[in-house]
Amino acid sequence: MNFIVYIMKVSSCLLQGIYHQNIVLFCFTVFCSFLGFSQSSNQNYIKTTTYKVASAAKLPAEPTQEQAAVGVVYHDGLGRPFQKVYKNQSNIKVITHIAYDGLGRQAKNYLPFLSLQQNLSYEADAENKTMVFYEGDWHINTEIPYSENTYENTPMHKVSKSASPGEGWETGSGHEIKFSYATNTSSEVTRFDVSLDSNLQPTLVQNGFYAAGSLYKNVVKDEDDHTQIEFKNKQGQILLKRQVSGNVNHDTYYVFDHYGNLSFVLPPMLSDKTSISNLDLAKLGYQYKYDNRRRLVEKKLPGVDWVYMIYDRRDRLTLVQDGNLRTSSNNFGTQGWLFTKYDVFDRPVYSGFYPNNTDRVALQNTLYSISGYTGNNEQITSSPFSASGVSVYHTNSSFPNANLTVLQINYYDKYPFDMPTIPSNSFGHPHITDDFTAQQNTKGLLLATYIRNVENNDWTRQYTRYDHKSRVITGRTVYQNGGYTHVDNKVDFRGVVLEDVVKHKRISSEAEISVGNKYVYDNNDQLKSHSQKINNGLEQRISENIYEELGLLSIKKVGGQIGATPLQTVRYSYNIRGWLTDINNYDYFTDNLYNQRIYYNNLKKSSLATGAPLNNRLFNGNISYSETITKSDNIRRGYKYQYDGLNRMTHADFFEGVFIPRTTPDGSFKEHLAYDKNGNITGIDRTGQKLPNGSILAIDVLNYIYDGNQVVRVTDDTNNPEGFKDGNHNGNAYSYDAMGNLKVDHNKGITDIKYNYLNLPMEIVLSTGKINYVYDASGARLKKIVTPLTGPVQTTDYLDGFQYLNGVLQFFPHKEGYVKKTDTGAYLYVFQYKDHLGNVRLSYGDVDADGSIDSSTEILEENNYYPFGLKHSGYNQVANTNRSESAEKYKFGGKEWNDELGLNLYDFGARNYDPALGRWFNVDPLADQTMEPYLYAGNNPIRYTDPTGMAKDDIIHINSEGYITKVVKAPGNHIVVNEKGEQLKFNDPNFDNQQLDKIIGSEDTRYTADWSGSDKTKLFTTFSNKQMSDTFNNIDVRGINNNYEIAKAVKWLGPPLHMSEDIYLGKLGVREGKFDFADDMATVTVRGGNANITNYNYPPDGSGGFIKFQNSNTLYNVYDAGNFMTGKAFNLIGVDLQRGLQGADLHSRATFMGADSKADQRAFTNGYNYKGIKWK
Template identity: 35%
Template structure:
């Protein structure tokens, strides 16, 4: 990287943003400056902790406009030249081939990762640094069918390869020389040809089948629809048990009705280390309007039904879940009943009724402020109050969504509260608790790595980082926990001296074995699902919410807690949670009355304090399972260590937050952010606000996983009235429109209409997307100019701006030369986009159009990214 000087005058434009906490006396502290060039590329983003403490992130592009380097604050890019050591330690690096395809990338803390493409520009082989360190080297292979769907993945061992040698060009040349670019269905073997490179491999990881039920060795369910073109009909997923070939691949088959909704699933599991006779049969029925009506799960092991669970649901007039029933055996229980306020927020939740809703064990009421932020959650067993800009216990008022105070009352711990303070980058610096669960004096480096933390009852932790504190990776921790850390070339902690353990990982960077002061092993499938944990004499098996201990069914998870099996009886246990999804109080029904089973309170970074009456649930902080042997939480994608407030593995989605260390938890603001799966923080406060801002959210289920609801093949979603409204209609041209969560469109027209109101003016926009082109007629009233941008990054469409002047004439046009509507339109993303209608109707149209035009694009719900100055990291 060569310094070619500075930009000249008037070559950049800067945007300065300040959040609601900013005051005139702060000056630059708490502000963000974003510099863009004339091509609208971000070249520098600066956040100010103070006037003198500046965190700068530079974005460096090559001559063809490809992002080549990202220089985050840890590299001190304002301080002069960046040498190779700084590049490798702190910076994101990208390399491209002559076709502008990303072929090599390096994330700080990890070795180089390689990507290989076929002639259709599809990624067909990848390799990380751990795989390259083996002899022979391993590659992950992906194979596609003729329309670009992944049908096979596996592990390929490159013959005659030596460890830590680059064979990228060799492998790329072998792929390019191959004539065949996709696989076709056959009736033998695994159901697919072996026409693409490589023709054979060591281990098959996944197999996907589409369009029909000609599945090898399977007898199709006779009552399913035959209209399955474009739908996933079956899959096989490898158990990562070190066996090779196609052994221990778990089958799943999916059957649909004529509207493309799943009505039957057969799914194998691995209880007892075998697939024989182990499967679940799931049967679904739906209301006419498309909501799930019933779901029946028959769980079998050794061909014997172990339990049968019937779930039933009903909804209000807006499609929001109202009642949830569950039946095991002959006992039918009303698990929960929800009530909503006038703008769609959850107002009351009642739990456990055996008399059809006449009485319940517990009733929780929810309160919100004018911005839609949760302020209270009140029930007889647990009362929670959250304060933001109106603190009563002496905290500094927070206007930007940070929580200033939390007050709670529970039967065992009594009434307590915590006051919180933050720096100008919205990082938690103190959480002072009247219960003695304080964490104070929290100091961070420029990347958000904790350097010091004092915990009440324990003392002070001092953190030292590798390379003389010039790294995101820990060298050691001293204080009430002392020990050193070692990482592998993928950035995974392999030695944790504070616990005296050594960890080994599988190819998904999930822990496979733990040795040293304690011995454990984990078993996963190729999709990352945890199947088994062995710790000492206890073997725990996980089967999609059903948990076994030493071969005996222990409990079944429900949406509000779990069902504990005792002999032939089942007892419902419920969990009252706080705003972060933390388990705070557990209760059940005993001898006809409510009984408190347990209570949990937490330090700010998640270390918990038990008040267990009986053997309580281990699903605690954020609702994640505590690995009590390790004092870590399993989030799915990686483990979190609440003792030191860090992840032990690099974030697989580190690139959207390049200005943060990939080991930090929740943007260093654990009272506001949760990480649902260990891959990206989720802002509960802004999610709550967005729910209040847009009536669009009332169309969808009020859970984190938003489910789409479309009525009929020609149905649509309509939103309003606020300052704008939007309407999306699916108009089948030929073929059919299918929907269940994601809407798959084949040979159809998608029509999106938006309306935005600005004083006395209104703007209208309509976008029609149909095979190979986009049309955007616009009309307007009043003196208003409207800009509508639609860019297809996946298919190389040209950029274009639609501009309407006072005469209503159309300015430029958009050309989409290689676009196909055969893909997946995620209306969950559309729902998030609708939240921005307050800004302009056409902006919402743009957001949805971009989702539609990028069906292959991995898009995060942008409303889940914190709306704070230090966030939004590229």
């Protein structure tokens, strides 16, 4: 990344940053001469120029949009931003006005508007111009083009109301988000405590109620008055989350020990009990145990056996064992542990299974007795050892080192000795080598990963090649049978992929398939066009995108040859909050095969219908109605949705006809649900189509019976096998293994399911046959073998998107659908309409190659769903023989429908989902975050999706520079995913998620919703090892080290010098001492352009986004980044880690900031152990 930040100073202070809860002003004395920048010389500003092209000559002061992206933020005399300016993809100036009230609070956040001025100068009278813009010809008109905060009349400046843009959400509408602050009353919050014995084993203790006024009480009511209440103690720990639905409290308690460790979580059905037994805890509670270093060593989810964890002296997780691994009934056939080994830089180098029946405490002691702090590391060697059918080029010197089943191997810095020959360049760009004498080399990079199949000794080998900027330009995956998938990338100056070529073979003897992609971007780095070519065929349009001037995708042209008329032109519309309202023109559909309209609080827009306004207006983002119409029969259909106070969908009522939703639902295709307090479905009333005699087909009237959160029986009062099939009328139908995975399902005739150590099914035995699966150690599914009792065996291979049936290629995907290989060997491009959730709704292809779609013959598949994913039947059941049967199994959520032998489950990757029951049959791997072990999408499947079968959290996609590229909105915590699909961690998940709530939440109120343009949002700034080294050298850490050695030496001379070491260390760590890096880290976030929260409602650990240290995949807030740096500084001068931690904790207590949190000490420890820093 190459950028320049210009800072213009016209008053005494320019920028402000936030350190913890105190305001720190940064006064820069940088003066920049004007070189024709066209900024306003009478304003403070920061101009950021991000260069897009390489140039041997100096680029002009006013670069074109093709040369650079330029943005300017103007600041007032207090350093507060008050105007943001950039150019959009059409070279039109975009201005965002920021206003403050008389007390300096950001009362209003204005939506951006357009200006015809050609430069980036300060726009006078921006507030009035914003109002005029949105009252004028812009396609969304409003008199409320801003969000607005109302504050309490107190010195704390707390927000009491937060109103969003647009009529219906404005201040005074009653549909603001409302905040109130109080303290608890007596008998309002039950007091749960933790009693620890001498072995740190926790016991839950109920001690009456918290005294009145001892807890902070924060009440939040959303736009539809759904209430959530949080009670916090004076340490900021949330003790109770209370959600209210119909005046009924749903209480989740969080119980901490006196060290601040979360020990128990009590969901509503457990916290309601007057007395909680150990059996209650086992079935419904979340339990955690810690060692004397506050490391999590045992964890238990509801209905799941304990998971044990063992660490080495460097706090690296070394061994893990779950309930299935404590038995011999796992895929390894013996009791044991999963192990991970590390190199000296704490990088995982290989992992696998270690057979051992020793208990956790004894094995932890064994590990400690043989492992010093500097030991227990692996090193690369040219003399490999053999394990699991592969040569491992590591020393095998660390614990454990005997009887290992190796499952995954990583090679860093140097390529493995058995690497095959790979071309030395990609699109003419040379790869860097592992020759460390070269100026650019592979040191510090992951170069190869070998992954074993779980079920056998076959290995998949993945190799990665980089260019001189350490960007991935070649990846090669080699299969056991000699096949491969090879990817070459052509990147530009910034690392953006302009072209790629995928070359694939299933086995070495087959012909290679080559798939080439070209990508074109507009001036704001938004994808403008994507084309594709197979082998030497004609270039095919995948998509051409047109964006409206404020950044939202407006038109997408899909399919057809380059230069020809597209097969479909898809149009998108949005409301003032950026929420999708239309796919294509629902009122006046012509050639569009699929049309959808989504209602929130909006009135009926259709000119085809008249009558009273909708009576189901919702303001909090829940969808009130949805309507669709397809070319299959041109009939309008839709649903009306209703929700309870916890935003769980309770009613979905179906409409059909011209004037929906003003017509009365006739009772067909409905889905009504009821829930218990934990969110488990207790009943479903589901109907089917309207029959010729006018009656409605009753499909399901289901009643669920539970043991804890695990359903053990479901009865169907209709006895209709459509939908749910009640195949078991006597006793319980379901049973589970130690990890909460479904083992038996008598309703489907499943007599046994065997799982591997990843809790993925290896074998499913049914009354009609069996299904076997093969996975690699990363959890990727490679093969499915269906063996019926009678008939042929069917084998499906899954190889990096290329899917085969019995050795014959069926299809491979592209961004807008899939490519089918026909019986003649030709390739048919199939395109798909997906709804707002990504459910596949309609597939089409130009079968006769005439450049257009005939809806009567070239619609290949149509799917219509109940809200929880069961497919409608009785209409538009297209079965075109030109489709790929294998590809069309990917339906709800874009996931594969496994209907072989009557299994009828969707495979979401991490778990399997049953749409007839609306729940998973495996526990969420992240259940301790969601508190929903078996629930799908938080029981709101119309608003949210579950892309992987894990948590229903926000998924925030970021690029390598820290900019947000896409956000998949969902409730719960936030997940940050980089370009490689790797999840980044947060050092302090609690406080960091509070900051993300404000960053992502505030962005959600912007109409632009543009995550990729010049006005893009930066989540983190990377702090390189060189920058860290320079920081330490600038404070003369060498001199500090020398002085510290002197202080240690003279203390032995006795009083008054006996305290010299302690005094010297204390002086280093005090506020504004040499080892206080808080201001440095805040400056990094400001100069890096991170998103900043500019009102008084700061999160506990400050604003300013995050810092990512070069060799880490963890994000640190400003406060914790300072702790990280302090830890490293003390390491450099030789201070013992434990002494440093104790000193940091004592300093926090002495300065009345309270004891260090686990996150504080974790950041200090991680910094202390950080490698790769050079100092003079």
